[in-house]
Amino acid sequence: MTPAALKWTKRVLSIAKIEERRDFQLRVNGTSPQHVTRLLREMQAGQKLPAVKVALVDGGHFLVDGFHRLEAHKRNQEQHIEALVAHMDLKQALQEARLANTGHGKPLSRADRNAIWEAHVAAGDHRGPDGTLKTPRVLSAELHNILSHETIRQRLKKMGLEDELEPVKAWGPAEPDAAALAEERREEADDLVLRLGSLLAAMGDGEDRREVLEALRGVVGAIEAGEVPAALTDLPATYAAQLGIE
Structure with missing residues (x-):
């Protein structure tokens, strides 16, 4: 059931x-x-x-x-x-x-999301009733998108399950093309933007929220200038963890 x-x-x-x-x-x-x-x-x-x-x-x-x-x-x-x-x-x-x-x-912290993923795998719920590996998109949907399908794809690869991931159809390309990978990155970025918006809305208009917004402005400025967004390390640890940032 x-x-x-x-x-x-x-x-x-x-x-x-x-x-x-x-x-x-x-x-x-x-x-x-x-x-x-x-x-x-x-x-x-x-x-x-x-x-x-x-x-x-x-x-x-x-x-x-x-x-x-x-x-x-x-x-x-x-x-x-x-x-x-x-x-x-x-x-x-x-x-x-x-x-x-x-x-x-x-909101779940990064550690929470990792624990839920590990429990999901430990219970064998990354596979269907017939033992077939579920696709990253299905797993992401089952977990209410707490992890993007691309993140799940990479985790499954690290588990040594790369050969079971979305078997290549005879009429399909051997590897995802650049456009498909770009689309997945865009979807993952959209997920993060939505999660960030939800967190900021829940923070109210306090000092923590102002600090996060200031850090984000630095991130955007660095990216637009073609630099590494080192300002990410200035995010308060609690919110950085919730966003899945190291």
Whole structure:
């Protein structure tokens, strides 16, 4: 059963019944106190948070999506929480938890994205039911584009799977042509621009945002001048990690 085939039922659960497994929370640093505080403030201002997701595995209730929301409810001394509940086995629950981290919520750091990718591969989910290697585009879509298909292509090559990547059709070219590679680079750049825009919007109008914007102006100026954009190293570490910059 894939996550898309799961039947979710909305229920109100006792928070005391919900179990939190560390291997279901693939964010490297776990829950962020700052993000929990923001959610708590939203609750106290009268906003209703989305329901968490819970896997019913062998009679146990395991949280698969909503670690920050659950913690905010606990800090608000709530006894119950709205949840979407579905029956599944442990493997399905692990997969649901892994993919839930990619679709919404607090932006993922580079370490988070790496951990999710590694877990995806360790679970064998980079291959289809017949054992065939999935294409980079399919894998990128499954992971909600937290990694571009070109990045995934390079990672699969490093895993020694180059021979399995998108087998060449008899009527096709032996290698992607320059135009195809340029298009992939453009798509990857567009992904980064969208991710950056989302991060900047979430930062508000504070000093950190001004520092990032100043660094970006330096990057653009260096690129336009044909120089190496060394200003990237001036980005605050937190946001550089979220953008996947070394």
